[in-house]
Amino acid sequence: MTTTGVYTPKPGAAPMGHMIAAQAALETKMLLRNGEQLLLTVVIPTLLLVLFSSVDIVDTGAGEAVDFLTPGILALAVMSTAFTGQAIATGFERRYGVLKRLAASPLPRWGLMTAKTASVLVTEILQITLLTVIAFALGWNPHGNPLAVLLLLILGTAAFSGLGLLMAGTLKAEATLAAANLVFLLLLVGGGVIVPMDKFPPAAQDALGLLPITALSEGLRDVLQHGAGLPWSNLGILAAWAVAGLAAAGKFFRWE
Secondary structure, eight states, X not given: OOOOOTTOOOOSOOOHXXXXXXXXXXXXXXXXXXXXXXXXXXXXXXXHHHHHHHSOOSOOOSSOHHHHHHHHHHHHHHHIIIIIIHHHHHHXXXXXXXXXXXXXXXXXXXXXXXXXXXXXXXXXXXXXHHHHHHHHHTTOOOOSOHHHHHHHHHHHHHHHHHHHHHHHXXXXXXXXXXXXXXXXXXXXXXXXXXXXXXXXXXXXXXHHTTSHHHHHHHHHHHHHTTOOSOOHHHHHHHHHHHHHHHHHHHHHOOOO
16 A cells, blocks of 8 residues: 655646746846846945935035935936846846746746846835935935825836837847946936936927936926826826837847
8 A cells, every 4th residue: 555655746837926936036136146236226326316415516406406316316226127237137148048948947938027027126126215215314305195106116117127128138138238238328317317307408308308217207206306296297108118118028029
């Protein structure tokens, strides 16, 4: 007579939720252990917030500089993680065949993308918590509806994630690295993060206002600095970028 032992193997894939959670935890650990990623996601936003809040370098208009800068730095943090960091990491995973091997595992491709998105959200929570604590220490006095802030951050994350995955899935890894860092620097200067939009020529303001970083930073600033309600125009721009970016990434992303 045979009996079933306590450690009898049970072939088969783990539950989908467990696989996604395990992959998301791994993605987050890898991101936080990467020195370049930490520089982009934590060090640069923190230094910019402290430096420009403490030293009168840029004319941020009436009121405390930290009240103007904090919303823009929060937007920069979202972009650095959802776009720049994710594009670079995913691009090199694709180059080294990591994505190809993961695609052959029991975790489906949509599950892998879900895990990457969860990792981005966890990282952003850590970023925003750290930057908020620093901003309060510098004298930040926020206003506005937390729901509006949450909607802006979610749509901003979706917009930048779609663009980051599109870049990582269509360009070579080295090209993704160069392009992602270049876009980061350009949008840092021209996206309303540190330099007020009214410092640019009117024609440039109209064009720059359609960028996702500008919509996110100006939307957060309207709510947190000026106490505005839902910034519908900024939400609309972010939603359009999110839909277009994610749709394009889903269609053109190459796993090999």
